[in-house]
Amino acid sequence: MPKKTFNIIQHDRGWDGYFKLDIYHVEHDKFDGGKSDVLRREVLERGHAVAVLPYDPIRDEVILIEQFRPGAISVHQRDPDMPVWLIEIVAGIIEDGETPENVARRETLEEAGCKILGPLEQISQYYVTPGCSSETVTMYYGQVDASAASGIYGVAEEGEDIRVFSVPAEECFAMLQNGQLCNATTTIAVQWLMINRDRIRRNAGL
Template sequence: MNDLKQYGASFERKDFEILSRERVFQGYFAIDAYKARYRKFDGTESAVITREIFERGDAAAVVPYDPVRDAVVLIEQFRLGAARDSESPWLLELPAGIIDAGETPENTVMREMVEETGISLEKAVHALDFLTTPGGSTEKIFLYVGLVDSSRAAGYHGLMSESEDIRVLSVPFEDALALIDTGRIRNSIAIVGLQYLALHKSSVLKSLKQ
């Protein structure tokens, strides 16, 4: 493998400055207005930029995998953000949720799995962390792969207090990958999670069995 250090970040945290931050909206989520500047690649300083950033909070998600049946547990639910989608705003997703104060990402996926599917994870291993849309949001996703009995995937779940109406289903892993190609799975977290498992299945299985 090539030396990946050559692809490291060009600059560090000291190479940018946040001049101001103001909360301009607070509702179900929040929006902050920033003024900032940063070092440019030619060594000069940028002009002051103004951006409104969506402050959603960090979240954790899990790919619930059943190695016995080579299947994953997926959920389907209505998403208002997909209302203009040409197909349908009922999306196939992974169990996921916002990390509550004082909660670890692993605790979050354990909790969300029960709330959204009615099934407990036997074990969860950390996969990777990624930013969803850093051009306009601070959200970071902590992704896990979990060991699960997919034969128990059935019915409708979710918290009434959060107006959740979630359908749970077991999908053969190869079918889940094919659903990405057909566009039926178009939720970014689900795509990242399923493709991560496809690339690292052998090492993930080893970790889940330890």
């Protein structure tokens, strides 16, 4: 199949606050060999994120966090079974001058109160919702000591109020299967752990 191309006709910044909204007028190659019409598309420029699955292979426990998410408010109003406080893994936005690995270690300390022991293992890099946003997530597994994983963490200046707790891996898998982990980043991470848990524990000498 020949390489597909696109052409940006016009690009404007529609909003330039904490989030940025770009407006593109673009045409692209079609699968039938022709060209699309010029399409107007709005794209949320949120930045790029890093997520970390903090797992203790010695104790066979996963560290999870829970926090309020304003993006879930309208969903909860339509469907009260969908939570506004979400159970997640550690995540944060890459700031200027930071590497994804630096962010992974910083956010694990800020949000979960624990250090990553040893090297990080990359799980995935993926688009969050490419139909309307440029955001990507680079996801890592990081080995941690979960023995004291509890309490309230987060950066007060950023309005963070994060509850930290740990659960046995099997309980974490059950939480995924019964719908408690209802966000894509955590789902991807826990499914990865279900596949790789035995290998990780063997590498830890178990």
